Amino acid sequence: MSKLDPAVYGPPESAITEEHIIGQLDGMSVEQALQDNRLYMLDYHDIFLPFLDRINAQDGRKAYGTRTLFFLTAAGTLKPIAIELCLPPMTDGCARAKRVFTPPADATSNWLWQLAKAHVCSNDAGVHQLINHWYVVRHCLSALQEASLHFHHHQLMQSESSVGFD
Numbered sequence: 001m002s003k004l005d006p007a008v009y010g011p012p013e014s015a016i017t018e019e020h021i022i023g024q025l026d027g028m029s030v031e032q033a034l035q036d037n038r039l040y041m042l043d044y045h046d047i048f049l050p051f052l053d054r055i056n057a058q059d060g061r062k063a064y065g066t067r068t069l070f071f072l073t074a075a076g077t078l079k080p081i082a083i084e085l086c087l088p089p090m091t092d093g094c095a096r097a098k099r100v101f102t103p104p105a106d107a108t109s110n111w112l113w114q115l116a117k118a119h120v121c122s123n124d125a126g127v128h129q130l131i132n133h134w135y136v137v138r139h140c141l142s143a144l145q146e147a148s149l150h151f152h153h154h155q156l157m158q159s160e161s162s163v164g165f166d
Helices: 018-024 030-035 045-056 107-163
Strands: 039-043 065-072 078-086 098-101
Touching (some): 030 039
Antiparallel strands (some): 039 065
């Protein structure tokens, strides 16, 4: 469920339904999979949606807000079972574009599934770069800069005291 303003970004509900995923749960019901902690969501919907108009306005660019549902298999691996790609409404009163992709049943849907997974990977890499690199580096460099200023201030104070202002 989105926390963005529905007046701007459309209905907050995901387009992923039980019908999209029921065949991917190894015979379990959705309720049973939830109770057994076997369903997980990677939600880049709210992070990206506010920026998509600006990103997609650039030539040769296309990005989506993504939600990916994973199922924890008996082997202990997370298997993607549904991907939702979202765009903000194009005009006032226009419904937001949402499309759900599921693992392929034929060659055509295989290409669409691969493309949907590529959008998820792109969003995941973008969040990783922003959070784990820019944010961490920025704070590490700020701390080093602060330490450097304190060190130089300390040196300056030491040199002034050795000059002897009597």
